[in-house]
Amino acid sequence: MHPLTKPPTALLRLGPRTASSPDRAMSEFELGWYLDNCAGALSLAGKIAALYAQCSRDPVVIAAVNDIASLTSTMSAKIRPKVDIVRSRPSNPEGLVPD
Numbered sequence: 366m367h368p369l370t371k372p373p374t375a376l377l378r379l380g381p382r383t384a385s386s387p388d389r390a391m392s393e394f395e396l397g398w399y400l401d402n403c404a405g406a407l408s409l410a411g412k413i414a415a416l417y418a419q420c421s422r423d424p425v426v427i428a429a430v431n432d433i434a435s436l437t438s439t440m441s442a443k444i445r446p447k448v449d450i451v452r453s454r455p456s457n458p459e460g461l462v463p464d
Contacts, residue, residue, distance in 0.1 A: 397451040404444040411437035 391399065411434045418430040 407437040407441040
């Protein structure tokens with residue numbers, strides 16, 4: 366759930382900052398790389414679960430693997446649009462995140 370707290374809207378200045386807003390220390394490149402790797406890690410977790418259960422006939426194990434696959438797929442689908450937003454943004458030569 367950690368990557369879901371790194372909104373690319375902070376790079377686009379679409380929302381106001383408040384006193385409790387977290388510091389955005391990542392550059393555009395770093396944020397895109399981080400989110401892309403989070404989506405890849407979720408995909409890998411789903412595939413490992415499927416490999417673990419491929420020889421199992423236990424319905425509980427199969428149901429758990431299906432749940433893991435559904436969860437990781439859903440979370441990855443929520444991260445991918447963020448990666449697209451970061452990559453579609455015009456580059457910032459200084460790599461600075463605006464306040």
